[in-house]
Amino acid sequence: MKLSIIIVNYKTYDYTFSAIKSVLNSYIDFEYEIFLIDNASNDGSIEKLEQDFFDKISNNKIEIIKNTENLGFAKANNIAIKKSNSDYILLLNSDTKVSNTAIYGSVNYLESLHKPAILTCKVLLEDGKLDHACKRGFPTPEASFYYFTKLDKKNPQKYGAYDYLTLDENEIGYVDAVSGAFMLIAKEIIENVGLLDEDYFMYAEDIDYCYRAKQAGYEIIYYPKETITHYKNKSRQKRKYKTIYNFYHTMWLFYKKHYIKKYNPLVTLSVICGILLKYLIELIKNAVRR
Numbered sequence: 001m002k003l004s005i006i007i008v009n010y011k012t013y014d015y016t017f018s019a020i021k022s023v024l025n026s027y028i029d030f031e032y033e034i035f036l037i038d039n040a041s042n043d044g045s046i047e048k049l050e051q052d053f054f055d056k057i058s059n060n061k062i063e064i065i066k067n068t069e070n071l072g073f074a075k076a077n078n079i080a081i082k083k084s085n086s087d088y089i090l091l092l093n094s095d096t097k098v099s100n101t102a103i104y105g106s107v108n109y110l111e112s113l114h115k116p117a118i119l120t121c122k123v124l125l126e127d128g129k130l131d132h133a134c135k136r137g138f139p140t141p142e143a144s145f146y147y148f149t150k151l152d153k154k155n156p157q158k159y160g161a162y163d164y165l166t167l168d169e170n171e172i173g174y175v176d177a178v179s180g181a182f183m184l185i186a187k188e189i190i191e192n193v194g195l196l197d198e199d200y201f202m203y204a205e206d207i208d209y210c211y212r213a214k215q216a217g218y219e220i221i222y223y224p225k226e227t228i229t230h231y232k233n234k235s236r237q238k239r240k241y242k243t244i245y246n247f248y249h250t251m252w253l254f255y256k257k258h259y260i261k262k263y264n265p266l267v268t269l270s271v272i273c274g275i276l277l278k279y280l281i282e283l284i285k286n287a288v289r290r
Contacts, residue, residue, distance in 0.1 A: 001031050001032070001033060001084075001085055001086040001087070002030040002031050002032060002086060002087050002088065002107065003028075003030065003031075003032040003033075003086050003087070003088045003089075003090060003103070003107055004032070004033050004034075004035060004080065004081075004084035004085075004086040004088070004089050004090070005023060005032060005033070005034045005035070005090045005092055005103070006034075006035045006037065006077050006080040006081065006084075006089065006090065006091055006092065007019060007020065007034065007035070007036050007037070007092050007093075007094050008037045008038075008039060008073055008076045008077060008093075008094060009036060009037065009038045009039065009041060009045060009046060009049065009094050010038070010039040010040075010041055010070060010094075011041045011043045011045060012045065012094045012095060013043070013044075013045035013048055013049065015094050015095040015096075015231060016036070016045065016049060016094040017048075017049060017052060018097055019092065019093070019094050019095070019096050019097060019098075020034065020036070020049070020053060020062070022096075022097040022098045023092070023098055023103065024056065024061075025100075026098055026099070026100050026101065026102065026103055026104070027100050027101050027104050028103055028104045029104065030104075030107070032086075032103075033060070033061060033062070033063065033084075033086070034056075034061065034062045034063070035062075035063050035065060035080035035083065035084070036049065036062055036063070036064045036065070037064075037065045037067065037076045037077070037079060037080055038064065038065070038066050038067060039067050039069075039070040039071055039072070039076050040066075040067050040068055040069045040070050046064065046066060049064070050064060063083075065079055065080065065083075067079075072198070072200070072201035072202050073180065073196075073200070073201070073202050073203075073205060074195075074196035074197060074198045074199075074200050074201070074205040075196075075198045077091055077196055078195040078196055078198065081190060081195055081196075082195070084187070086187060087186070087187055088107055088110070088184060088185065088186055088187060089184070089185045089187060089190060090103065090107075090182070090183070090184050090185075091180050091182070091183040091185070091206075092181070092182055093180065093181040093182070093230065095181075095230065095231040095232065096123075096181055096182065096228050096229065096230050096231070097228060097229045097231070098182075098228045099226065099227050099228060099229075101226060102121050102182070102226040102227060102228050103226075105121075105223075105225060105226040106119055106120075106121050106182075106184050106223060106226050107184065109223055109225070109226075110184060110186065110221070110223075113221075115219075116186035116187075116188040116189050116218060117186060117189075117218055117219045117220070117221050118178060118183065118184065118185050118186070118189065118209075118210060118213055118218065118219075118220045118221065119178070119184045119220075119221040119222075119223050120134050120135070120178035120179060120181075120182050120183055120184065120221070120222060120223065121134075121182055121223050121224065121225075121226035121227055121228055122134065122169065122170075122222075122223075122224035122225075122226065122227045122228075123179060123181055123182055123227070123228055123229075123230050124227055124228070124229050124230065125229070125230060125231075125232060126229060126230075126231050126232075130169045131179065131181070131230050131232065132163040133179040133181070134178055134179045134181065134182070134222065135163070135164045135167060135169070135173075135175045135178065135222040136162060136163050136164050136175065136176060136177050136178075136179075136207075137161040137162055137163070137164050137175070137176045137177070138176045138177060138207065138211060138258075139162065139207065139251070139254065139255075140161070140259065141255075141259070141263060141267055141270070141271055142161070143161040143162040144162060144271075144274070145274075146159035146160070146161070146162060147162035147163070148274070148278065152165060164176065164222075167222065169224060170224050171224065172221070172222065172223055172224065172225070173221075173222055174219055174220060174221060174222070175220050175221070175222045176210060176211075176214065176220060177206065177207045177210035177211065177220060178206065178210060178220055178222065179206055179230075180205065180206035181228070181230045182228050182230075183206055183209075185209075189213055189216075189218050192216060193209070193212050193213050193216050193218070194212070196208075196209055197209070197212075197257075199253060199257075200250050200253065201246055201250075202243070202246045202247075202250070203246055203247050203250040204250035204251065204253065204254050205250075207254060208254055208257070208258075211254075211258055241283070241286070244279070244282050244283060244286060245279075247282075248275050248276075248278060248279040248282070251275050252271075252272070252275050255268075255271055
């Protein structure tokens with residue numbers, strides 16, 4: 001098997017249906033399979049998806065795995081990764097839609113390099129603008145400071161490390177990290193680096209994995225010749241408080257795992273204060289959203 005595509009569903013029937021249909025309707029001339037993991041949605045979505053794709057499930061094109069609880073993104077993906085015997089693994093968000101050649105072109109390009117790597121394509125938001133999470137730098141204290149103070153907008157070449165603004169969005173290149181919305185990983189990397197870190201319930205598991213892969217000597221590639229659309233939550237939509245907490249908690253978790261020993265206590269204190277401040281601001285903004 002050339003490719004295993006992993007999609008995690010959690011109460012996103014419409015998006016998940018659309019994502020799977022876009023994969024099935026796209027041009028792929030090699031053998032692939034889809035793992036659809038349901039994180040205990042309990043809203044009838046997985047049952048509807050079973051009916052929608054009954055023929056693909058019957059001929060083993062799609063395998064459904066039902067979790068009895070919401071295990072989070074990393075752990076759910078790991079279940080399918082461990083079952084896969086394919087040469088490549090593609091983590092694909094349920095709220096995405098792939099273009100006709102996105103998967104085929106990305107796999108072919110990665111294969112043409114004749115070396116194991118992690119690759120993403122160009123990820124566009126619903127309005128056609130770039131989802132900057134698809135090519136970014138590691139969130140060091142310096143890069144994060146420039147990003148949150150918007151200095152990166154004033155001088156992208158000097159301060160734009162957070163979103164890797166030194167690399168044009170239409171240029172193929174090496175980056176620090178890519179988004180788990182479309183994350184193509186050579187199986188050899190998984191065998192050597194390991195699985196996604198399950199300490200991350202949601203958010204930052206993709207950055208963490210890229211960090212570990214780069215530490216092990218592997219390259220992270222941004223390949224904008226192919227595109228997908230990512231239907232991210234709109235900024236003005238009200239979010240659950242747990243979602244906000246998870247986002248800022250993982251910021252601290254990543255720092256603690258990879259940076260805390262590299263910086264002095266004053267920097268760490270500043271990081272903690274910065275994360276808490278951003279968290280409180282987001283809670284207030286969320287409270288007034290409708």
